[in-house]
Amino acid sequence: MHLTLTNATILRPDGWAQDEITVDGAVLSDQSAPRRVDLSGFKVLPGIVDIHGDGFERHLAPRRGAMKDLTAGLVATEAELAANGITTATLAQFWSWEGGMRAPEFALRFLDALEGYAGLGTDLWVQLRLETHLLNDFSRFEDAVARYGVGFVVFNDHLPHEALAKGKRPPRLTGQALKSGRSPEAHLAMLQDLHARAPEVPAALTGLADRLRAQGVLIGSHDDRTAVARAEWRAMGVALSEFPETREAAEAARAAGDPVVLGAPNVVRGGSHSGNVSAAELVMGGIGDALASDYHYPAPRLAALALDRWDLVSSGPARVLGLADRGELMPGKRADLVVLDAAGRVGATIAGGRVTHLAGEVAARFLA
Structure with missing residues (x-):
């Protein structure tokens, strides 16, 4: 052109x-x-640089297991991205014990489909979201990062630790079990085993983070709640703080010079849907390097216009991702x-x- x-x-x-x-x-x-x-x-x-978005899931598999070929879903994803002004999109794919579209097997299917996808112009990136207690899968995960050239990894922990520590049956257990293809009893046993390995996690994550950083991979934590947690992640070499849930965690990240990614839907809604800190208030207080679509692709545009801060969806996320050309x-x-x-x-x-x-x-x- x-x-x-x-x-x-x-x-x-x-x-x-x-x-x-x-x-x-x-x-x-x-x-x-x-x-x-x-x-x-x-x-x-x-153009909008979306640093974290999982809205693509609705296009890849609108019914559980219904879509065998993911290519048509990628075309639909790209159309939605473009209709919302997004020119660089980071597709945030889980690698989790949760099953379904969050399972490692689906992640590999998705990575295969994306590798073979001839896009329309949108620059499509991948963020792999690793569940921290899935220790037996670390080697396979690391191989996938290298095989597919994944440049962005985030560590998540969605285990219901409080319920498991008390010996209680976690909420939504049956639904999660059905999604993963396990019986409720087998799913609960797996959760208990993963929870029991908590003492092994910090050392294993530190080693994994060291190896990933050596490959040039950007690594972030997800849903930080305390300054102590942010400091612990930083000590592991996990520099980026994604969607901090409290002002304390966000301020700790800013004070240490860690990039902070906030949710654009939080801004558009006028606050967090789960009672976490207001992203708009953090931005107005000088905290935040980027706004991400999270689950709603119109949100970055709407949030940036509302805040009059287009840099938070363009130059800001580009800088965090190391994309100096946009x-x-x-x-x-x-x-x-x-x-x-x-x-x-x-x-x-x-x-x-x-x-x-x-x-x-x-x-x-x-x-x-």
């Missing part, structure tokens, strides 16, 4: 400007092209941009110089 977008209000690194911008192949240029598209009345902003509308950067109307709706998304979404009046102007 070689065209110049003219008469738009463009978000540059130093602020808004009435300007023009040229897409020259896969990059941005300051040299005008013969073909020009008048975008008077519209805004042009950097996140800003500057000559030489990757041609990732989104065109918004006065109401903040997406009229066009261009990813890597390729149109991935086009609608409404913007479409009429592009096609004139």
